[in-house]
Amino acid sequence: MSESAPTNIESGDNVRSLQRGLRLLQAMNRFPHASVTQLAQRAEIPRSTAYRLLETLASLGFVRTSSGEGYRLTRAVRTLSDGFIDDGWIEPAWQEMLRLGREIVWPLSLLTPEAGTMVVRRATHEFSALSIDYGMVGRRMPMTEVASGRIYLAYCTPEERRLIMALPDAYANRAVPVDTTLLDERLAAIRVRGYDTRVGGVVEKTGGLGVPIFNDDRVIGVLSLIFIASSLDVARVVAQYEAPLKQTAARISAEAVRLMDAPSKVT
Template identity: 40%
Template sequence: MEPTNKRNFAPVRALERGLALLQDLSLYKGAHPQQIARRLELPRPTVVRLLETLEGLGFVERSPSDGSWYPTLYVRSLSDGYNDEAWVRECAAPEIERLGKQILWPVDLHTLQNDMMLVRESTHRTSPFSIQHGLVGTRLPILHTSSGRAYLAFCPDEEREAILDRLAQNPANQAALAGDRRHITKQIAATRQQGYGLRSGELIRATNSLSVPVHAKGRVQAVVTVVWFVSALPVAEGVRRFLEQARECAARIAQKCEAFPDMTMRYRRENSNSTD
């Protein structure tokens, strides 16, 4: 229905601004107050007050990893235009933050997106042992990361073969390694046997990492990754210290995901090339 210009009363300016802010957050999939203020041409203090008001009502929340604001699941009570990335913030972000506080080393959440591993949440910003910041949104090569190895090891066989076929056909995207199926098969078998993905000084030589899959709704929904310095801990010691806690974190995320709607549709939207 088209809006009408006929009004019996003066518009409630605060309500107009609040709804405009919710539309802005949904359109841009999260933002900082200064970005919202610029786009809506509002003073930053006004935007902050609106955000805090909407937070108190349960409509928005602040990401613990980068400080940006997002609409929550409760927005679905207003419309169908809900951002399906909310499962990361509501199911995973609190658990990633919790694990990061326990171990102090950086913790990431990765998901598959078009044959790459996408950093969806991270404690790099708050970890005292991180030299990298602003990683959320970064895409990483699936074959050279512990998260990618964990995903490939525990995803369905048909999906894995389809991913490797596409990578092998793209010279700019890990083609040489993807074409070595004997090496990949051996690596996947080892990852399955140990139950986690491992990266030792590859891609980023200064760090090691281990990754644990998050199984929910009948598939791997995400991967929890712990990163530490090569110079601080040998691989075996890092695994000994962090593996069980990472598994517990993944299990808590999985439990929340089971109760979250539309997880399967989210996967299909993000991976339109996949066979599943």
């Protein structure tokens, strides 16, 4: 006897509830101090549904309630991602980020290109007393509007850059019209100085200083330092942190080359 196919899965309430629950978890990750009403708005679900889902998640141990604080994520949410296997060079990069983060205190992000955007792969915000951002991992950034994206565009091949820039704005998450002449000038400057900066923009109240990570002559990612824009000016950030960022990026690059060039073991 063949196993019967599940019913009411593809288009029923089960799938809709799962989608809403995942959006709610994402909202809690991004906005840990938000109220239930705010979480419902972020997840684009009714407030009553948010309450029901939060109670279900609490019964499963993924969230907790605290007097005066509402609902908060628990460490159990980490079990949802522990099985994810990242690119081989990401884990050594993470260890370098933790080391540098302890030294400079400001939070760091590691971003790589994906589908015409820059995606935050790792971030040390939770370990930094100076962080004002939460839930950054997995967030997609428009390449032309952040330092990491402009760095990638500066060092990728002209053909790849042309294809990325030809993507529709909605697909590439671009919200600001691109002046190609100014962009080309900025990309040329990045190739000379080896870094780029951002103040405000897609992530309000913060600034960033980014440097490239290479595998030989191919850019594979960007290491960025995130600072509170109102507390430091860009010139001071560059003067104080350009060197340690580039040194760390160089170590990550060397390890990436070693790992990517190593022959895979056949068992």
